[in-house]
Amino acid sequence: MMRAVLALLLVLFNAPLLAAPMLRGTGDLGLVIERASGSVLIVDTTHHTRIARVEGLGDISHASVVYSRDERYAFVFGRDGGLTKIDMLEQRIVKRIIQAGNSIGGAISDDGTLIAVSNYEPGGVRVFDTETLDPVADLPATYGDGKALSKTVGLVDIPGRAFVFSLWDAGETWIADFSEGNAPKITRLKDVGTNPYDGLVTGNGRHYIAGLFGEDGLSHIDLWAATPEPAKILAGYRKNDPAMPVYKMPHLEGWAEADGLFVLPAIGRNEVLLLDDRTFAEAGSIPVHGQPVFAMARPDGRQVWVNFAPPNNDTIQVIDVPSQKVVATLKPGPAVLHMEFAPRGHEVWMSVRDADEIQVWNTRTLEKVATLSAMKPSGIFFTARAHRTGL
Amino acid sequence: MMRAVLALLLVLFNAPLLAAPMLRGTGDLGLVIERASGSVLIVDTTHHTRIARVEGLGDISHASVVYSRDERYAFVFGRDGGLTKIDMLEQRIVKRIIQAGNSIGGAISDDGTLIAVSNYEPGGVRVFDTETLDPVADLPATYGDGKALSKTVGLVDIPGRAFVFSLWDAGETWIADFSEGNAPKITRLKDVGTNPYDGLVTGNGRHYIAGLFGEDGLSHIDLWAATPEPAKILAGYRKNDPAMPVYKMPHLEGWAEADGLFVLPAIGRNEVLLLDDRTFAEAGSIPVHGQPVFAMARPDGRQVWVNFAPPNNDTIQVIDVPSQKVVATLKPGPAVLHMEFAPRGHEVWMSVRDADEIQVWNTRTLEKVATLSAMKPSGIFFTARAHRTGL
Numbered sequence: 147m148m149r150a151v152l153a154l155l156l157v158l159f160n161a162p163l164l165a166a167p168m169l170r171g172t173g174d175l176g177l178v179i180e181r182a183s184g185s186v187l188i189v190d191t192t193h194h195t196r197i198a199r200v201e202g203l204g205d206i207s208h209a210s211v212v213y214s215r216d217e218r219y220a221f222v223f224g225r226d227g228g229l230t231k232i233d234m235l236e237q238r239i240v241k242r243i244i245q246a247g248n249s250i251g252g253a254i255s256d257d258g259t260l261i262a263v264s265n266y267e268p269g270g271v272r273v274f275d276t277e278t279l280d281p282v283a284d285l286p287a288t289y290g291d292g293k294a295l296s297k298t299v300g301l302v303d304i305p306g307r308a309f310v311f312s313l314w315d316a317g318e319t320w321i322a323d324f325s326e327g328n329a330p331k332i333t334r335l336k337d338v339g340t341n342p343y344d345g346l347v348t349g350n351g352r353h354y355i356a357g358l359f360g361e362d363g364l365s366h367i368d369l370w371a372a373t374p375e376p377a378k379i380l381a382g383y384r385k386n387d388p389a390m391p392v393y394k395m396p397h398l399e400g401w402a403e404a405d406g407l408f409v410l411p412a413i414g415r416n417e418v419l420l421l422d423d424r425t426f427a428e429a430g431s432i433p434v435h436g437q438p439v440f441a442m443a444r445p446d447g448r449q450v451w452v453n454f455a456p457p458n459n460d461t462i463q464v465i466d467v468p469s470q471k472v473v474a475t476l477k478p479g480p481a482v483l484h485m486e487f488a489p490r491g492h493e494v495w496m497s498v499r500d501a502d503e504i505q506v507w508n509t510r511t512l513e514k515v516a517t518l519s520a521m522k523p524s525g526i527f528f529t530a531r532a533h534r535t536g537l
Numbered sequence: 538m539m540r541a542v543l544a545l546l547l548v549l550f551n552a553p554l555l556a557a558p559m560l561r562g563t564g565d566l567g568l569v570i571e572r573a574s575g576s577v578l579i580v581d582t583t584h585h586t587r588i589a590r591v592e593g594l595g596d597i598s599h600a601s602v603v604y605s606r607d608e609r610y611a612f613v614f615g616r617d618g619g620l621t622k623i624d625m626l627e628q629r630i631v632k633r634i635i636q637a638g639n640s641i642g643g644a645i646s647d648d649g650t651l652i653a654v655s656n657y658e659p660g661g662v663r664v665f666d667t668e669t670l671d672p673v674a675d676l677p678a679t680y681g682d683g684k685a686l687s688k689t690v691g692l693v694d695i696p697g698r699a700f701v702f703s704l705w706d707a708g709e710t711w712i713a714d715f716s717e718g719n720a721p722k723i724t725r726l727k728d729v730g731t732n733p734y735d736g737l738v739t740g741n742g743r744h745y746i747a748g749l750f751g752e753d754g755l756s757h758i759d760l761w762a763a764t765p766e767p768a769k770i771l772a773g774y775r776k777n778d779p780a781m782p783v784y785k786m787p788h789l790e791g792w793a794e795a796d797g798l799f800v801l802p803a804i805g806r807n808e809v810l811l812l813d814d815r816t817f818a819e820a821g822s823i824p825v826h827g828q829p830v831f832a833m834a835r836p837d838g839r840q841v842w843v844n845f846a847p848p849n850n851d852t853i854q855v856i857d858v859p860s861q862k863v864v865a866t867l868k869p870g871p872a873v874l875h876m877e878f879a880p881r882g883h884e885v886w887m888s889v890r891d892a893d894e895i896q897v898w899n900t901r902t903l904e905k906v907a908t909l910s911a912m913k914p915s916g917i918f919f920t921a922r923a924h925r926t927g928l
Contacts, residue, residue: 167560169558169559169560169626169627170609171563171605171607171610171625172563172564172607173563173564173605173606173608173609173920173924174606174607174608174649175607191606192606192607213564214562214564215564215565215582215583215879215881216561216563216565216566217562217563217564217565217608218561218562218564234562235560235562236560256879256881256883257879257883258583305839305881305882305883305901306883306901350836350838350839351837352838370839370859406815424797445741445926446696446741446742446743447741447743448696448743448761468761488606488647488648489606489923489925490606490647490648490696490924490925490926492647492648492696492697492698510696510716529564530924532564533564534880535836535837535882
């Protein structure tokens with residue numbers, strides 16, 4: 147009898163017991179990309195622990211992640227065109243599609259219903275339903291004679307069920323507005339500059355800034371304007387430069403807004419640049435240890451943490467924003483690729499790829515408080531991103 | 538056999554089945570205060586549904602709520618000194634203590650480990666462990682001869698495991714810094730003004746502003762200063778006023794920061810005031826329908842929604858921040874007491890107390906999209922608050 151009951155229990159509850167779905171809150175979870183192995187780690191940011199590894203995500207070099215508004219599901223954008231939906235509680239892939247041949251990042255709409263993916267091949271943006279990953283809209287990035295397709299970059303969400311992205315080949319920025327339904331209204335802004343390579347939007351969804359690979363400066367668009375228009379900012383900031391080689395293009399995702407300033411990594415120069423956050427005029431620069439890759443503001447904006455391109459990628463510098471001074475130079479280890487702050491900023495997590503480690507640092511004492519093992523970790527993404535615009 | 542198995546299953550799984558703990562994310566949950574019945578509703582903000590009612594919270598007039606950093610547990614601060622910890626997934630009270638005789642609001646530390654409660658009787662702040670609700674620290678608000686205790690108000694969290702609050706009777710603001718452990722370092726700032734009645738801190742934890750009941754103006758403290766000092770702002774803004782009766786003191790929790798301005802409800806006047814967010818100088822005012830109670834910014838700062846004191850509390854006005862104009866006057870119904878925006882602002886929830894309704898409005902179309910029944914609802918608090926400073 148008892149054996150029969152146990153057998154029945156095993157049949158009934160086997161899957162949940164083995165897959166260990168957890169009754170727990172999801173606000174303090176995160177994902178760490180392990181790109182060499184095509185896997186991700188689910189982590190608990192309160193207890194500094196690893197919960198599970200999920201495998202089978204394909205090529206996730208340069209991968210990024212957004213979250214459903216309930217913070218249960220992660221959407222991982224792979225380099226191979228893969229879009230993978232992960233259940234953080236059941237620790238498994240819910241669905242995985244190959245939606246293009248080559249892609250770079252994505253975004254989730256403010257109401258949580260749409261996932262947009264930025265594709266290189268075929269050039270354009272594809273939009274999917276977050277519940278099912280069924281296709282909702284296909285936006286080929288046509289330009290010129292209308293036959294060629296541009297690679298798309300710098301895809302962000304903005305309020306009003308809309309997305310903004312830029313066309314590398316066309317030098318355009320598009321606004322795709324899904325507020326009236328799943329057939330979007332597209333606004334094409336031309337002449338944003340030569341070869342936009344990445345973009346960001348400010349936390350309020352107002353200012354879109356594209357980095358330009360093909361010219362010396364950046365493009366700024368005020369999305370609140372009645373007729374948004376691109377304007378060049380920081381034009382010529384590299385004009386005095388002795389053509390220093392660029393070791394790695396800085397990431398714009400990490401740009402920091404702090405204390406009335408934007409702090410951003412300079413391209414190919416050992417400094418971060420300061421922009422006035424109202425006028426977008428250059429407001430100075432701060433010399434740093436190497437070529438910056440990410441310049442990320444602690445959520446309160448009082449500090450900016452910077453990592454660097456090779457050969458200086460074993461180092462992190464901490465800038466005190468009010469005094470505009472580097473106040474600490476840390477050496478976490480070889481290949482510090484990415485950082486993610488706790489939502490209220492008391493700690494920061496960082497990937498130290500070549501040490502196969504995730505490190506957690508206290509942002510006040512500047513001391514390391516925990517180390518977790520990970521296989522060649524790169525990007526770190528916490529579920530709190532679900533509640534923020536433009537990530 | 539089957540009956541025996543079912544009986545065993547019932548024994549084994551009865552509690553979970555009946556209490557219905559849900560395997561689900563917690564990022565899109567919220568609580569609605571039903572003060573007349575001492576109960577709270579747990580709501581799902583994605584599907585606009587009620588999940589459960591939890592009863593037995595005592596006197597929750599003027600109650601407020603903070604959340605654990607995993608967004609699973611709510612801490613409800615009652616008027617009767619009650620501090621109640623609710624499990625949002627198991628939909629039950631985990632623990633409830635009466636920590637004082639009369640209290641008003643509370644806060645949770647940035648690392649999620651400490652809950653602080655602001656008390657009228659006995660005057661002071663008490664601090665508890667978030668896991669157990671065991672006492673951690675007691676901060677009697679002594680002043681004058683050191684024997685009297687002041688009521689405390691305007692309690693907020695700031696970065697660095699610290700809290701700020703004001704002393705109604707003493708006209709002081711205190712900073713309690715728990716960064717070195719559970720015996721806090723207290724900094725007392727004197728002469729902040731006569732009878733501070735509420736306080737707020739800006740979203741970055743930098744600027745603390747206290748409303749003054751006893752004089753015409755407000756107090757501002759820059760907490761980033763090497764030596765924080767109170768400074769009077771908006772002094773004399775009511776000096777031309779024909780002593781209009783004040784129907785309800787405005788809440789400072791709802792002050793809005795938007796587009797370089799703070800937007801705040803004027804005391805006893807039918808207008809909202811604008812402050813420059815760098816200089817704290819008055820930057821104008823906007824006439825509105827009645828005496829404002831809350832002036833709350835949509836998360837992108839492009840709109841501010843205002844509700845009003847009786848007899849105008851059936852009305853909501855929407856201000857377009859860039860143009861500084863009222864663009865809509867809505868009539869949700871009798872006694873609109875509180876509003877809460879979805880984290881990325883696409884919707885706003887409001888309590889319409891005397892219609893026993895919660896209404897959900899689309900903030901772009903300004904149309905009502907859902908109605909939920911509730912018993913005399915007042916405050917609405919979403920779990921996304923877990924990730925924000927100063928709420």
